Amino acid sequence: MQIVNINLKEHSYPIYISKGMLNNLSCYIEKHLRSNKIFIITDSNVSNLYLNILEKSLELSGNNTFHTIIKAGEESKNLETIKELLEECYRHELLRDSTIIALGGGVVGDIAGFVAATYMRGIDFIQVPTTLLAQVDSSVGGKVGVNLKNGKNIAGAFHQPKAVFIDTGVIKTLNKREIRGGLSEIIKYGIIRDADLFNYIEYNLSEILNLNDDMISHLIKRSCEIKGEIVSIDEKENNLRAILNYGHTIGHAIEALTGYKKYIHGEAVAIGMVCAAKIALNRKYIDVSYYERIKSLLKASGLPINYGNLNKNDIVNLIKHDKKNRESKIKFILPKCPGKVDIFDVTEDEILNILN
Ligand SMILES: NC(=O)c1ccc[n+]([C@@H]2O[C@H](COP(=O)([O-])OP(=O)(O)OC[C@H]3O[C@@H](n4cnc5c(N)ncnc54)[C@H](O)[C@@H]3O)[C@@H](O)[C@H]2O)c1
Ligand SMILES: [Zn+2]
Incomplete structure (x- = not known):
């Protein structure tokens, strides 16, 4: 226990x-x-x-x-x-x-x-x-x-x-798809707060997907610790808690545009995490090798990393209506290095650019 x-x-x-x-x-x-x-x-x-x-x-x-x-x-x-x-x-x-x-x-x-x-x-x-x-x-x-x-x-x-x-x-x-959807959020914790967790998933992915008991326990415990730590500092999402939304800005837009039918939540978040990492890459916050690692781990986990044939203007319009955007600025959580993210204002053009 x-x-x-x-x-x-x-x-x-x-x-x-x-x-x-x-x-x-x-x-x-x-x-x-x-x-x-x-x-x-x-x-x-x-x-x-x-x-x-x-x-x-x-x-x-x-x-x-x-x-x-x-x-x-x-x-x-x-x-x-x-x-x-x-x-x-x-x-x-x-x-x-x-x-x-x-x-x-x-x-x-x-x-x-x-x-x-x-x-x-x-x-x-x-x-x-x-x-x-x-x-x-x-x-x-x-x-x-x-x-x-x-x-x-x-x-x-x-x-x-x-x-x-x-x-x-x-x-x-649970079916495998739901497992992968949950894993997407665990990978998110690695990216936002714990580089070791990210490495651990990279290293043990196939056993994790086979639901190795010890590994699953470790992932669940570590995820609860990370979420717990963030929530303890900022229970009502005034600042830090927002980093839990990494990948969710574009993810939510993709879910909404596809009527919550095509993608389960973790899948849409996986696509959103790759997009946000791409913005960070363009801004030179992260290097190409870390960007590729994020993309590869999600892909190897069986998660989608592209938004398919959705219209990129529709995605941006929906993001502008996201309830998390105070004062009409578009807020994004972007990775800065393994295990660390921050909140930034991002322009419409930057988003359109990476969606191309
Ligand atoms: N409150 C929060 O902080 C928070 C955070 C993330 C997501 N959410 C919400 O969570 C919801 C998604 O949750 P979810 O992905 O668990 O979906 P879900 O509750 O719909 O469960 C997915 C499916 O799995 C089935 N199921 C559940 N447990 C099972 C088991 N052990 N074996 C077999 N089948 C099982 C369910 O009946 C359902 O069909 C969304 O509404 C989302 O908004 C809330
Ligand atoms: Zn989520």
Whole structure:
């Protein structure tokens, strides 16, 4: 069992990481519960695989659990789902000291967290992330929320979990594409904060893609540490936390332009990371060999590195509407050397130039 502590003063919490921990979660969860009433929110894929195990484990220690299953997929991440779940919380008579558990990927985590943030002005919640992306990214840091019709993650809150339980074994049932999408975010951590992590992935890539237990544990732990460190310094994204958006400016635009259908998130971010690295190369912040390493590692991981036949003007127009661009300047996270990035203003022409 490995533990990573996220230090956020009165909102601090531990992340427990261990293979097979779903079976004996009750040993660790008790001290994070204020009553024995637990509402599990999961989705239609994860429920078939892991809901029983979790419920059994919780009921063994005398908890009163009930669950709800939402339809798997990003389409569920909307305000209608939130309304239904809030009504369900009330029907089940959840109180201020009850706990909501999110069992699933980032979609379930964002939804369940938002319900927990708003029900009775905020009740406790616990993350049990089951995708690699959720284990290394979305379950840590307290951003929760849902999409509006034309705006991703626009309705939301900051609501930190009481604890995160990562069973590294559950990603065995994920398809390879989802694994690669999660790996994309891990590579991002290497680029923004940890050159050794980047080297480690380069060196061990084939075993990582075969889900070598020790390596996967190491990657998840290191990712949680890095995200935790950044979030501890800047919980509400006033400055440093923005570096987590490396690759996301162009990535988000590509996802939106393709209707969130053609690319999964980590794939779009991979393309965005190559584009941002190219801008850094043009500005001579990084040399060509580091640029090539970034590109090669993403490609060897089975991730896309080109935006295909999208219109580059459409990409730039969407970036200009990105909610992260204050004062209409285009902000980009650019690499400066292995393990280090910074925030810069980038011109429209520079972006068009690298998209050529
Ligand atoms: N809050 C944050 O800080 C943050 C950060 C990054 C991403 N996100 C959000 O996360 C979401 C994406 O998360 P995701 O990639 O986990 O997608 P997801 O939750 O849709 O999961 C992907 C698919 O895998 C299935 N699945 C989950 N666990 C499984 C398992 N162990 N075995 C087999 N199948 C499994 C799900 O049912 C789903 O079909 C997006 O909505 C994104 O906005 C949030
Ligand atoms: Zn991301």
